[in-house]
Amino acid sequence: MVKHRYSFFLGCVIPNRLPQIEAATRLIAPKLDIELVEMKGASCCPAPGVIKSFDKDTWLSITARNLAIAEENGLDILVLCNGCYGTLIAGVHDLKDPVTLKRINKILKGTGHQFQGKITAKHLVEVLYNDIGKEAIEETVVNPIDARFAIHIGCHLLKPSDIRPWGVVEDFTLVDELVEALGGTIVDYKLKDMCCGAGGGLRSAELEVSLDMVREKLEAMKQAKIDAMVNVCNFCHLQFDLGQMQANKHFGTDYQIPVLYYTQLLGLAQGFTPKQMGLDKHYISVAPFLEKIGMSV
Amino acid sequence: MTLLIDRRVINGSKIDGKLADDMTKAGLDRIRSCIQCGTCTGSCPAGRRTAYRTRQLIRKALLGLREEVLSDPNLWLCSTCGTCTERCPRKIDVTEAILYLRNLSCQAGYMRPEHQGVSHKLIETGHAVPIDDPKWSKMREELGLDPLPPTVHSYPKAVKEIQHIIKQTGFDKLVNYKESKKDGKT
Numbered sequence: 001m002v003k004h005r006y007s008f009f010l011g012c013v014i015p016n017r018l019p020q021i022e023a024a025t026r027l028i029a030p031k032l033d034i035e036l037v038e039m040k041g042a043s044c045c046p047a048p049g050v051i052k053s054f055d056k057d058t059w060l061s062i063t064a065r066n067l068a069i070a071e072e073n074g075l076d077i078l079v080l081c082n083g084c085y086g087t088l089i090a091g092v093h094d095l096k097d098p099v100t101l102k103r104i105n106k107i108l109k110g111t112g113h114q115f116q117g118k119i120t121a122k123h124l125v126e127v128l129y130n131d132i133g134k135e136a137i138e139e140t141v142v143n144p145i146d147a148r149f150a151i152h153i154g155c156h157l158l159k160p161s162d163i164r165p166w167g168v169v170e171d172f173t174l175v176d177e178l179v180e181a182l183g184g185t186i187v188d189y190k191l192k193d194m195c196c197g198a199g200g201g202l203r204s205a206e207l208e209v210s211l212d213m214v215r216e217k218l219e220a221m222k223q224a225k226i227d228a229m230v231n232v233c234n235f236c237h238l239q240f241d242l243g244q245m246q247a248n249k250h251f252g253t254d255y256q257i258p259v260l261y262y263t264q265l266l267g268l269a270q271g272f273t274p275k276q277m278g279l280d281k282h283y284i285s286v287a288p289f290l291e292k293i294g295m296s297v
Numbered sequence: 298m299t300l301l302i303d304r305r306v307i308n309g310s311k312i313d314g315k316l317a318d319d320m321t322k323a324g325l326d327r328i329r330s331c332i333q334c335g336t337c338t339g340s341c342p343a344g345r346r347t348a349y350r351t352r353q354l355i356r357k358a359l360l361g362l363r364e365e366v367l368s369d370p371n372l373w374l375c376s377t378c379g380t381c382t383e384r385c386p387r388k389i390d391v392t393e394a395i396l397y398l399r400n401l402s403c404q405a406g407y408m409r410p411e412h413q414g415v416s417h418k419l420i421e422t423g424h425a426v427p428i429d430d431p432k433w434s435k436m437r438e439e440l441g442l443d444p445l446p447p448t449v450h451s452y453p454k455a456v457k458e459i460q461h462i463i464k465q466t467g468f469d470k471l472v473n474y475k476e477s478k479k480d481g482k483t
């Protein structure tokens with residue numbers, strides 16, 4: 001019996017660059033009584049660092065259209081990307097103002113969509129921690145993962161904190177707890193709260209600065225002697241995985257830190273194979289981590 | 298008596314007091330209460346490795362150095378991490394202020410070709426990062442997914458809707474969409 005239903009927002013990077021995260025999430029969901037209802041015709045969120053930097057009204061109008069599609073489903077959104085989450089939740093917030101809502105709905109006229117402010121967006125972490133619960137997740141674990149993990153939370157999951165449900169902006173432990181529920185050990189590291197450097201249009205136009213930021217985090221993770229890093233944002237994931245490869249090339253380093261999105265790790269714990277979780281599709285080999293937990297790609 | 302410090306004289310003709318007014322109107326009125334404490338700069342991961350100084354940017358904006366602020370490439374080094382906003386003792390939404398200045402910068406014609414490229418993809422497909430190579434669809438299929446996701450990629454009508462919005466807001470003109478097609482630039 002399905003207990004939890006959400007409009008499933010994919011964004012751009014997950015379906016078009018990291019489909020392994022989409023595949024993993026679609027597989028783990030039924031085990032937690034989650035039904036993912038498609039948002040047919042949804043677009044780019046649009047990205048808060050780029051499109052919102054260029055023109056706020058365009059950004060808010062396209063956001064409103066995405067929100068309207070979820071509203072037509074009659075369901076709150078489940079979103080996997082911190083950037084998309086940041087956009088959608090800011091959209092919900094900005095569109096609470098009746099004057100703004102009217103103005104934006106006027107722009108939407110002719111698209112067949114109007115947003116009424118009846119739904120909101122929830123990040124995967126919020127759904128797993130608050131709606132499903134750690135205990136229910138633990139019950140689905142058939143293969144506890146005994147390894148050392150560094151967690152990267154990502155900026156837009158937590159900030160701006162006044163329109164987030166957490167009540168904290170530092171020492172955020174929910175992701176740590178969700179990984180511990182799968183049997184993992186959390187290793188603290190320097191700069192845990194630091195940005196990955198992908199956002200704000202840096203990955204597209206200031207790659208060197210962007211890679212220098214992720215390099216600093218990778219060095220801190222390496223010093224903490226971890227088996228893998230776990231993230232809850234596909235854009236951070238891309239930066240740590242593809243960006244790690246690019247940073248190695250650019251700075252002459254040789255980081256080899258396996259990168260996992262949370263639902264991929266959860267899937268392994270639930271008994272899915274590394275292949276089903278798309279772990280053979282990463283830029284940085286996940287093999288050393290899998291070997292450590294007695295698996296192979 | 299000679300002064301031991303160099304004075305930087307700000308030429309009156311460069312000052313545009315309207316910039317701070319514009320920011321106030323856009324809901325960023327708290328910016329006027331900035332005490333130049335530098336907490337924003339001290340929190341900034343981008344400033345730690347570049348010449349970008351958040352505090353300085355805010356000061357220049359308040360002074361009304363419009364052209365200097367809007368043409369400064371450093372304006373585009375912010376990763377929008379939001380740390381400055383959380384820590385500002387005057388509760389200024391520094392990150393939103395930066396985004397607002399970036400909007401003005403684009404209107405003034407300072408836009409990176411890479412950022413125009415991302416915008417053109419959004420206009421053409423509805424995705425800023427679209428499937429633009431069959432290898433991504435192949436990868437989806439290997440994972441047991443449909444070759445195209447159920448997004449704008451599967452609904453041509455949805456792409457038209459995005460284009461309708463973009464026409465309404467004038468985004469196509471802002472990012473030089475038509476023109477760039479004509480002269481083959483991206």
Ligand code: SF4
Nearest residue numbers: 331333334335337385
């Ligand atoms: S932290 Fe706030 S008050 Fe301090 S310099 Fe930055 S914007 Fe001004």
Ligand code: SF4
Nearest residue numbers: 341375376378379381
């Ligand atoms: S939001 Fe931008 S300016 Fe503020 S601390 Fe982060 S990178 Fe620096």
